[in-house]
Amino acid sequence: MAEKSSIFDMIGPVMIGPSSSHTAGVVRIARAAIRILGSTPTHAIITFYNSFARTYEGHGSDRAIVAGLLGMNTDDVRIREAFDHAQAAGLNYTFQGVGNASTMHPNTIRLQLRDERTGRAVEVIGQSRGGGVIRIVEVDGFSSDFSASLHTLIIDADDEVGSIAFIASVISRDDCNIATMFVSRKGKHDAARQFIEMDTALRPITLEYLRQLRWVHHLTYIPTLD
Structure with missing residues (x-):
């Protein structure tokens, strides 16, 4: 006889909700991007594409991306107050939305980051694939394909x-x-x-x-x- 499953059998990221693709994955994209930059940025232009462009405010993706840029992890309770922490850290950010980018994955984010303290700048495009899984598909105009899980x-x-x-x-x-x-x-x-x-x-x-x-x-x- 098959065993009954329980809540403890469910596999997914430890995270602050509501959605693994719209919050956990978003945090991880930002965390990967700041490691490529080598620091916490002072300026960020954040562009959400397709379904993200339509839902990023309601699903908390805006707070999640800012939290990731500050180095917070997916289960950090401070994600809910990420905007306040960004102000304290001197992170200036702008949100943009593009709802009909047909060539891009439904959950795509472009991050244009700059750190005035070091003079470094990067542009990163990431996809949130669900369950907290991400793919970084472009860095500074170079095509890429890595998950940041290795x-x-x-x-x-x-x-x-x-x-x-x-x-x-x-x-x-x-x-x-x-x-x-x-x-x-x-x-x-x-x-x-x-x-x-x-x-x-x-x-x-x-x-x-x-x-x-x-x-x-x-x-x-x-x-x-x-």
Whole structure:
């Protein structure tokens, strides 16, 4: 006889509601974006697309995205007062909505972030897939495809022969297994960006070695989102 299921058998993110796709996933997109930026932004332009554009206020996605930009986790009770915390932290933000972007996933967010203290700026496009699962599908105009659920390496490098294989070999010497690799480039022998997801963390000395390579211009390391 089949066992009865209970509330404890349900799988989903530990979160502040009401919706895993409209709140938990949104928080995680923002948390991934600030790790790419390397800091909490001072300015953010937040664009919601399609169903998000129509529901972001009622479902709390506006508070969730601001909370994530401040580094809050999905179960942080402060999400409900995220606007107040943003003001205290000096985060200036603007919301936009585009309700009919037919080429985009129904739950898509574009984040244009800037930190005046460091001069850094990034543009990140993320999708909330449900159950708190996300995909980051574009960074600074480079196509990508990673979830931020694994350790992620983002490398800006020259499109040189053998560069991808060399980086893979360096990672393997750290006893680190590559789960996925996505390479996007502007053109042949032009600027390229590698997005590498790994099962385990890289050692600091390995990251520093990769940063020192002549043809590597910038490296961002994103540990697994907690």
